[in-house]
Amino acid sequence: MQSSLYISWTQLALFSMVLFVPLLINRYYQLAMAKEVLIAVSRMAIQLILVGLYLQYVFSLNNLFVNIGWIILMVLIGSSAIVGKANLPKKAIFMPVACGLSLGLLPLMLLLCYVVIRPDPLYSAQYVIPLAGMLLGNSLSSNIVALQNLFEAFAQRRSEYEAAIALGATPFQAANPFVIVALKKAQAPILASMATTGLVTLPGMMTGQILAGVTPILAIKYQLVILIAIFVMSSISLTVTLQLSLQRTLCKTGRIKVKPFN
Structure with a gap:
């Protein structure tokens, strides 16, 4: 079995560009949800990064x-x-x-x-x-x-x-x-x-x-x-x-x- 593959921050940032698809759909249909989407994605990213850093500390402390x-x-x-x-x-x-x-x-x-x-x-x-x-x-x-x-x-x-x-x-x-x-x-x-x-x-x-x-x-x-x-x-x-x-x-x-x- 192949071991887990590394994902760089650059690769993650490039993949995140696919978020433009729902934003374009939002604009085309005038859903007025762009701000809500951006806030949700930003909060998700920040919260997960902070939790990841904290869990690394907790795992090492044990x-x-x-x-x-x-x-x-x-x-x-x-x-x-x-x-x-x-x-x-x-x-x-x-x-x-x-x-x-x-x-x-x-x-x-x-x-x-x-x-x-x-x-x-x-x-x-x-x-x-x-x-x-x-x-x-x-x-x-x-x-x-x-x-x-x-x-x-x-x-x-x-x-x-x-x-x-x-x-x-x-x-x-x-x-x-x-x-x-x-x-x-x-x-x-x-x-x-x-x-x-x-x-x-x-x-x-x-x-x-x-x-x-x-x-x-x-x-x-x-x-x-x-x-x-x-x-x-x-x-x-x-x-x-x-x-x-x-x-x-x-x-x-x-x-x-x-x-x-x-």
Whole structure:
């Protein structure tokens, strides 16, 4: 197998010239998105370069407490992003989301490090931080979809919810159909992606490893482990997030305390 090939900054800059294509499309159709595109690309480049420099330092330091601190920071930033994108009040929903992500991430990270990958040392930043990033990153969209669907159901199907309470159901029993729908809709994209992986798509991690010189079979093993971990984490984090969010949202009388922003 050929080892990974070096990409110079000059080559990267030259390839970036292809960005003129979407900019020309934007100008032709008068989409008025040129500024937004340039800001997004600039932020992406700056953030990735800074993160790359920081990760080089973290990898060389390889300190247990620094690694744990970085993962905690990722969980907190991810939780804030989920609540913000779902247009929900952070004071009420931030902790349920953070608990959901943490309870989904930490057991899987321990299992991956102790049983499957077994890096040396076990807290090796080279493995721990990228794995945590992949698991968290793939859980963000599903949590956003779940929370949006749950609170939209409270708004659009409120009469159904109130009728169930009037017939003697507890607030949690009345809200359970909304939770089921939210879970199904949140997990549908992950299941569709898993069902078509290998035939329609080649996942980024597998492709990256093959480009880096890893044999396809070993790359597939890593990808299978990651996809299974992503699905399991998504299932755990969604369940915990929705249940804890309901505890913050519903009174014993059935009154809905938390509502999304307009």
